[in-house]
Amino acid sequence: MDTHDIIKPENLVYGKSKVLTDTVMHYCPGCTHGVVHKIIAEVIEEMDIQDRTIGVCPVGCAVFAYKYIDIDWQQAAHGRAPALATATKRLYPDKYVFTYQGDGDLASIGTAEIIHACNRGENIVVIFINNAIYGMTGGQMAPTTLLGMKTATTPYGRKAELNGYPLKITELVAQLEGTCYVTRQSAQNPASVRKAKKAIRKAFENTTQRKGTSFIEIVAACNSNWKMAPVKANKWMEENMFPFYPLGDLKDR
Amino acid sequence: MAEKLLKKGNEAIALAAIRYGVDGYFGYPITPQSEVMETLMEEMPWETTGMVVLQAESETSSINMLYGGACCGKKVMTSSSSPGISLMCEGISYMAGSELPCLVVNVTRGGPGLGTIQPSQGDYFQAVKGGGHGDYKTIVLAPASVQEMYDFVGTGFDLAFKYRMPAMILSDGAIGQMMEKVELRPQVQRLTDKEIAEKYGDWATTGKSGRKANFISSLALEARDMEQINLRLQAKYRLIEETEVLFEKHLCDDAEYLLVAFGSSARICESTVEMARSKGIRMGLLRPITLFPFPTRIIQAMLPQLKGIMSVELSAGQMVEDIRLAVNGAVPVEFFGKMGGIVFSPEEVLNAFTAKFNL
Numbered sequence A: 001m002d003t004h005d006i007i008k009p010e011n012l013v014y015g016k017s018k019v020l021t022d023t024v025m026h027y028c029p030g031c032t033h034g035v036v037h038k039i040i041a042e043v044i045e046e047m048d049i050q051d052r053t054i055g056v057c058p059v060g061c062a063v064f065a066y067k068y069i070d071i072d073w074q075q076a077a078h079g080r081a082p083a084l085a086t087a088t089k090r091l092y093p094d095k096y097v098f099t100y101q102g103d104g105d106l107a108s109i110g111t112a113e114i115i116h117a118c119n120r121g122e123n124i125v126v127i128f129i130n131n132a133i134y135g136m137t138g139g140q141m142a143p144t145t146l147l148g149m150k151t152a153t154t155p156y157g158r159k160a161e162l163n164g165y166p167l168k169i170t171e172l173v174a175q176l177e178g179t180c181y182v183t184r185q186s187a188q189n190p191a192s193v194r195k196a197k198k199a200i201r202k203a204f205e206n207t208t209q210r211k212g213t214s215f216i217e218i219v220a221a222c223n224s225n226w227k228m229a230p231v232k233a234n235k236w237m238e239e240n241m242f243p244f245y246p247l248g249d250l251k252d253r
Numbered sequence B: 001m002a003e004k005l006l007k008k009g010n011e012a013i014a015l016a017a018i019r020y021g022v023d024g025y026f027g028y029p030i031t032p033q034s035e036v037m038e039t040l041m042e043e044m045p046w047e048t049t050g051m052v053v054l055q056a057e058s059e060t061s062s063i064n065m066l067y068g069g070a071c072c073g074k075k076v077m078t079s080s081s082s083p084g085i086s087l088m089c090e091g092i093s094y095m096a097g098s099e100l101p102c103l104v105v106n107v108t109r110g111g112p113g114l115g116t117i118q119p120s121q122g123d124y125f126q127a128v129k130g131g132g133h134g135d136y137k138t139i140v141l142a143p144a145s146v147q148e149m150y151d152f153v154g155t156g157f158d159l160a161f162k163y164r165m166p167a168m169i170l171s172d173g174a175i176g177q178m179m180e181k182v183e184l185r186p187q188v189q190r191l192t193d194k195e196i197a198e199k200y201g202d203w204a205t206t207g208k209s210g211r212k213a214n215f216i217s218s219l220a221l222e223a224r225d226m227e228q229i230n231l232r233l234q235a236k237y238r239l240i241e242e243t244e245v246l247f248e249k250h251l252c253d254d255a256e257y258l259l260v261a262f263g264s265s266a267r268i269c270e271s272t273v274e275m276a277r278s279k280g281i282r283m284g285l286l287r288p289i290t291l292f293p294f295p296t297r298i299i300q301a302m303l304p305q306l307k308g309i310m311s312v313e314l315s316a317g318q319m320v321e322d323i324r325l326a327v328n329g330a331v332p333v334e335f336f337g338k339m340g341g342i343v344f345s346p347e348e349v350l351n352a353f354t355a356k357f358n359l
Helices: A033-047 A061-067 A081-091 A103-109 A111-120 A169-174 A190-208 A230-244 B009-019 B035-043 B059-071 B082-098 B124-128 B146-163 B173-177 B193-200 B223-243 B263-278 B296-305 B319-327 B346-356
Strands: A053-057 A072-075 A096-102 A125-130 A179-186 A213-219 A248-252 B003-008 B024-027 B052-055 B076-080 B102-108 B139-141 B166-172 B179-184 B247-250 B257-260 B283-288 B290-292 B308-313 B333-337
Touching: A033 A061, A033 A096, A033 A125, A033 A190, A053 A061, A053 A081, A061 A072, A061 A096, A072 B059, A081 A096, A081 A111, A081 B024, A081 B052, A081 B059, A096 A103, A096 A190, A103 A111, A103 A125, A111 A125, A111 A169, A111 A213, A111 B059, A125 A169, A125 A190, A169 A179, A169 A213, A169 A248, A179 A190, A190 A213, A213 A230, B003 B009, B009 B035, B009 B076, B009 B102, B009 B146, B009 B173, B009 B179, B024 B035, B024 B059, B035 B052, B059 B076, B059 B082, B059 B102, B076 B082, B082 B102, B082 B124, B082 B166, B082 B223, B102 B146, B102 B173, B124 B166, B124 B290, B124 B319, B139 B146, B146 B166, B146 B173, B146 B179, B146 B223, B166 B173, B166 B263, B173 B263, B247 B263, B257 B263, B257 B296, B257 B346, B263 B283, B263 B308, B263 B346, B283 B296, B296 B319, B308 B319, B308 B346, B319 B333, B333 B346
Parallel strands: A053 A072, A053 A096, A096 A125, A125 A213, A179 A213, B024 B052, B024 B076, B076 B102, B102 B166, B139 B166, B257 B283, B257 B308, B308 B333
Antiparallel strands: A179 A248, B003 B179, B139 B290, B247 B283
């Protein structure tokens, strides 16, 4: 028996989701975005909602998300994705609408939009990638940058007296009446990927039940801008990010 | 028997939105236009036509709700006043770049800054020359009556969808607040989701049922791609300049002198023309109804009969620049205006005119 005998459809145990396009991703090797894109595509495929899902992508590294997940997309101005998603969902209540936003987009320039969309309980899914840094613009301080963390705009490390404190926006939106499901996940190993996928599926299912906003933070690595090899970046994330941004459900009703 | 009501300009906008089958209104309160959203909330169109009405957390958010709604091929609108429109200019630029239709109503007030709540036309440049970043235009309609406030909702949407670009109604606090008789038009049915998917399926984000995925963006990192987008936009604007100019002439046939004024200024100038005529001055009034496209050729065609033109505006003189570009030195072009929410009388306009032309 050689490899040609093994590579047969009936022997397939894992394949790329049909909802993912064949376009080569621009993400750096080691980046979490690609994994989360894959999870979202799989959930859309498994729920069979590809023709009823509308995504809103941010300004930031995921600005090109529309190239990779084969659904209808809107590309928002920086931070405004929840406003676009609000109108889209209200005008098409039977569609699945989600935003995909980074920490700068969601927790800095788009703070007003995310707080108010969550507070109104818009029946949308929010996927929030928190890698504690601005990726696309080259590694500047994000609202979620940890104290002491070096970035292009905090070259000596983030100092509270100069830069304020890292923002736990997920804890904040969990306080709002409009959110029904708020969870913090990660995607650095098979176990965490499975948990994150379960959370994302649950969030998409919530939107059909008109329960309110589902908000999923994914604590992520940006090895390029953290200036670490991928494996080291994931280890650094576990040791430094997880204690400040603890994983798990903050709210589920 | 046509249905006639006594309504404020702002209320007329709201009623027209419902009657014209608008899908969504997203707004934020600001004087002097808050009656638009108040009227919509009172009318509860979600119970009748299914129209969505939502008070957003800011003008920034309302214009981005429009962006999302417009991406969906839905008929969406907002209304605001000068400072709010400044905040919206970013979103309007995005929609111009993404070639999305929408209607923005600007019931202007005196500026700059927080300014005043009295009427002004000081936002002409912002409306006509772009306002936000990049080379773009919006179709700009300038109503001079409550009836036109009502009717231009339909005109604005028709043009916005015809050319897939934002349209603006540039009104002011006087037109927004004054009450006049307005004739309501018959109810237009909202398009169904299926009709929208069929009609706009080649671009709108309606869910990729039975077609390739659509995405809407104003981003093109390759300069050559961005150049092509700009060339396409400019070609569209030239076509609009050729075909969509709207204006009204008042006593222009034998006129030697021409006043040019839009919106509430034009109404004042109608009286000025009557007064001038009673004194033997052959004066006419040209009222541009579309400010973009500007009635450049209409002015040029009148030049052989004219001895002079005066632009009359509630501003420091903005439209006068477009008149001067049209006239290109052929006849003297003067300006009279007041700023900061102060409105001139017909007599003041006539006095300014006779002084400037030594009559």
